[in-house]
Amino acid sequence: xxxxxxxxxxxxxxxxxxxxxWSLATWQQWVDPVLLPSPIAxxxxxxxxxxxxxxxxDFVKTVYRxxxxxxxAAVIAIPLGIVxxxxxxxxxxxxxxxxxxxxxxxxxxxxxxxxxxGVGDETKISVAAFGAILVILFNVAYGVMNxxxxxxxxxxxxxxxxxxxxxDVTLLESLPxxxxxxxxxxSLALVIIxxxxxxxxxxxxxxxxxxxxxxxxxxxxxxAAIFAAGVLGYGLNLxxxxxxxxxxxxxxx
Amino acid sequence: MSAAPHALRPQAIGxxxxxxxxxxxxxxxVTIRGLCKRFDKAVIYxxxxxxxxxxxxxxVFGPNGCGKSTLINIVAGLIPADAxxxxxxxxxxxxxxxxxxxxxxxxxxxxxxRAFDNxxxxxKMMQVAPAERRARTEKLVAHLGIKLDLNLYPYQMSGGxxxxxxxxxxxxxxxxxxxxxxxxxxxxxxMTLFMREQLQRIFMETGTTTVLVSxxxxxxxxxxxxxxxxxxxxxxxxxxxxxxxxxPRTDATLSDPEFVRTKAHCLELFQREVxxx
Numbered sequence: 001x002x003x004x005x006x007x008x009x010x011x012x013x014x015x016x017x018x019x020x021x022w023s024l025a026t027w028q029q030w031v032d033p034v035l036l037p038s039p040i041a042x043x044x045x046x047x048x049x050x051x052x053x054x055x056x057x058d059f060v061k062t063v064y065r066x067x068x069x070x071x072x073a074a075v076i077a078i079p080l081g082i083v084x085x086x087x088x089x090x091x092x093x094x095x096x097x098x099x100x101x102x103x104x105x106x107x108x109x110x111x112x113x114x115x116x117x118g119v120g121d122e123t124k125i126s127v128a129a130f131g132a133i134l135v136i137l138f139n140v141a142y143g144v145m146n147x148x149x150x151x152x153x154x155x156x157x158x159x160x161x162x163x164x165x166x167x168d169v170t171l172l173e174s175l176p177x178x179x180x181x182x183x184x185x186x187s188l189a190l191v192i193i194x195x196x197x198x199x200x201x202x203x204x205x206x207x208x209x210x211x212x213x214x215x216x217x218x219x220x221x222x223x224a225a226i227f228a229a230g231v232l233g234y235g236l237n238l239x240x241x242x243x244x245x246x247x248x249x250x251x252x253x
Numbered sequence: 254m255s256a257a258p259h260a261l262r263p264q265a266i267g268x269x270x271x272x273x274x275x276x277x278x279x280x281x282x283v284t285i286r287g288l289c290k291r292f293d294k295a296v297i298y299x300x301x302x303x304x305x306x307x308x309x310x311x312x313v314f315g316p317n318g319c320g321k322s323t324l325i326n327i328v329a330g331l332i333p334a335d336a337x338x339x340x341x342x343x344x345x346x347x348x349x350x351x352x353x354x355x356x357x358x359x360x361x362x363x364x365x366x367r368a369f370d371n372x373x374x375x376x377k378m379m380q381v382a383p384a385e386r387r388a389r390t391e392k393l394v395a396h397l398g399i400k401l402d403l404n405l406y407p408y409q410m411s412g413g414x415x416x417x418x419x420x421x422x423x424x425x426x427x428x429x430x431x432x433x434x435x436x437x438x439x440x441x442x443x444m445t446l447f448m449r450e451q452l453q454r455i456f457m458e459t460g461t462t463t464v465l466v467s468x469x470x471x472x473x474x475x476x477x478x479x480x481x482x483x484x485x486x487x488x489x490x491x492x493x494x495x496x497x498x499x500x501p502r503t504d505a506t507l508s509d510p511e512f513v514r515t516k517a518h519c520l521e522l523f524q525r526e527v528x529x530x
Contacts, residue, residue, distance in 0.1 A: 150360035153331060157353045158422075159378040168374075172365045250364035253408035 037220040045220035046227055049209075055221075058209040059228050062193055065205065066236070069125045069189045073132035074182060081137045081181075085144025085174065086166070098138055106131035106192050110200055124196035131192050132185035139181025143174030176251040179244040186236050194229055206232070282307035282430065282462045283328065288337035290323060297323050299487040301337070310456050310463040312473035314519065315483030315491070316527050321466045324488070325432045328464070329353045341430065352423025352461075354433040358415040362407040362422075368414075369403040372421045379426065393425055397455060413444035417451060424455065430462045438468060449476060457500055470523065474516045475502055482519060484526050491522050 019039055025031055026038040037045075049055025084091045109127050117123040147170045155169045197207025206229045213222035244251065281304035288301040297320040305311055313321045326332045328339055330346045331353070341349045352375075355361035362371050372393070373386040381389070394403065399417060407415050416436055423431055436452075437445045453476060456463055467473040473480050474496055482491040498512050506512050 148360045150355055150357055151363065154353075154355060154361045155374075157329065157331060158375040164378070169363070172363070250406060250408055253364065 034217070034219060037223060041220040042223040042227070045218075046224035049221065049224050050228070054204075055206075055209055055225060055228060058204050058206050058225070059232065061204045062190075062197065062206040062229070062232065065121060065125055065193045065197075066128065066186065066190045066232075069128035069193065070132055070182070070186045072125070072129040073136055073185055073189065076129075077133045077136035077181070077185075078140055078178065081140025081178075082144055082166075082171065082174070084137070085141035086170070088145060091141050091145065098134060102134040102138060106188070107195055110196065114200060119201045123200065124193055124202070127196060128189040128192040132189045135188055136178070136181040136185040139184070140174060140178050143177025143181075144170055146177070147173035175248045176244075179240060179248060179251075183237055183240045183244075186240060187233065190229075190233050190236065280307065281305060282342060284338075284340050285328070286338045288327065288339070289335045290320070290327060290332075291335060296487045298327075298334075298337075301488060303481070303490060305462065305464065306479070307462055308460050309478040310465065310476055311479050311481055312477035313464065313466045313481045313483065314468075314470060314473040314523065315488065316485050316523065317468075319483045319486050319526075320488045321468075321483060322434050324483075325353075325434055325464050325466055329432045349430070350426045350428045352426060352428035352431045354416070354419050354423050354431070354436045356435040356438055358412065358419045358436075358439070359407075361419055362415055364407050367404055367406055368401065368410065368418045371407065371418055372403070372425050375422060375426045390425060393421060397421065397424075397458065399451070411444070412440050413448055416440065416448060420452070420455065424459065424461075428461060430464070433463065433465045435466050435468055437472070445472070452476060453501060470516060470519060471507070474512065474519060475506065480515075480519055482522050482526075485529055491526055492519070494519060 022036075022039050026033060026036060046055070050059065084094060106127055109130060110123070113123045113127045113130075117126055151169050151173060152165055155165045160168060193205070194207035194210075196202065197205030198211040199207075202208040206225055209225040210222055210229070213219070213225055283303075283305035285301065285303040285305075288298045288303075289296075290298040313324060315321055323332070327334045328346075329351060339346070341351075363374065366374065369390060373390045376386040376389060390403075394401070399421070401410075401414055401417065403418075407418065410418070416439075420433075420436070423433075433452075437448045440448060449472060452465075456476075465473070465476060467476075477496050480492070480494045480496060482494065483489070484491045494515060496512070496515050498506050498509060498515075502512075
């Protein structure tokens, strides 16, 4: 059928529409060209920046910081979440503390972490990790707590020890929710890293690039850096989705 | 699971009260004595006694909430009894091999394992080597003559196929006794008919003592050697009616006068129990 044939191309429609309106707006000068450069100027800045320009270097820096903070967060939060989730009493007694800090904007912690770690990479990475830990922890614990009782009982009735039930059933049961936590965690880490790169004395990174271009009034470069950050955020989310689909093939089925 | 020391075994296992063994030619396989169970205020079982004969398929039937599932869940060790003793040929549950099939196959199977590994999982728990696990699983599948692609994951199978996998997983340990808790109630009618046939075939092949909880009287009578009719709670044995029809039972059995009579008898007792409320 015709409509089915065009289906895979539907997402392109939105992109094409956006670029078309953008082109029209700059061509007709609806917006001051200083504030909104043309798509061509922007993509040229993006291309040049990523090909030997500083933007490529900034991009890699931000990827490194986001990946490091997410990795640290996962290594701490996943085992801790399993422990907390395994004991409902333990989780209930810590629930308020977790929820409180989960609701505290991580950016409010910058001054504290600056005192603790100085102005280097450690501060940015540790604040982002702090934010991501709570998100991942909370999701892993819920994944473990919501492991289907019938499945746990089935393993037990087949003679599995408590430890076996934990490794053979509970952990696998919690995987889909763990991935929800990881996806949210990496998104939050990226947000915190970019903000940190803007305001806490950074020399590089996408946040720094956006901020610097704005200070120099180099609008094409600023938009290019924003796009690069968007691509990074989308790409990280997609990466985790693909990993999830590969390793948690049963999720939602 | 209830692991009471051996010293607690009663002395007179071989000689249950005569009134209970009426009509039983074989020595009972399972003896339930003085079973008590309550949920909050509801007394489900109060000093309940029952003998389950060896090598027979027993259907458990009764009014809603009378404790059909509770009975097999206690016997299979899924929930603890408040009091009472259950022995299998004089042995405790943790000394025997048994299989249990859940009503909700979707939640009872492991979706991260292929059907084959689901079936072999109990052997893994018994620390059987992988090569032997494979061999025994293949042997069981061949023996039952079930045509299924066991490389599929459960979610790639139909409901009936998944429940077949559950049943095979219960059978892989060569259980002395098999428990099924309303195994077909989540399936459509066509699949239910097919599965009844499969279960009958499996039972005829293996001769394993089987306890089936059913909420469908026709199914309960069709499959059973004996229908255990329970009263409203606290549950008593309203009747333990033998079903004489020869196996394999077919669609023709359903209209057989003897079968119809047994079913009518069970229905009458059931309705008397329902009205007693």
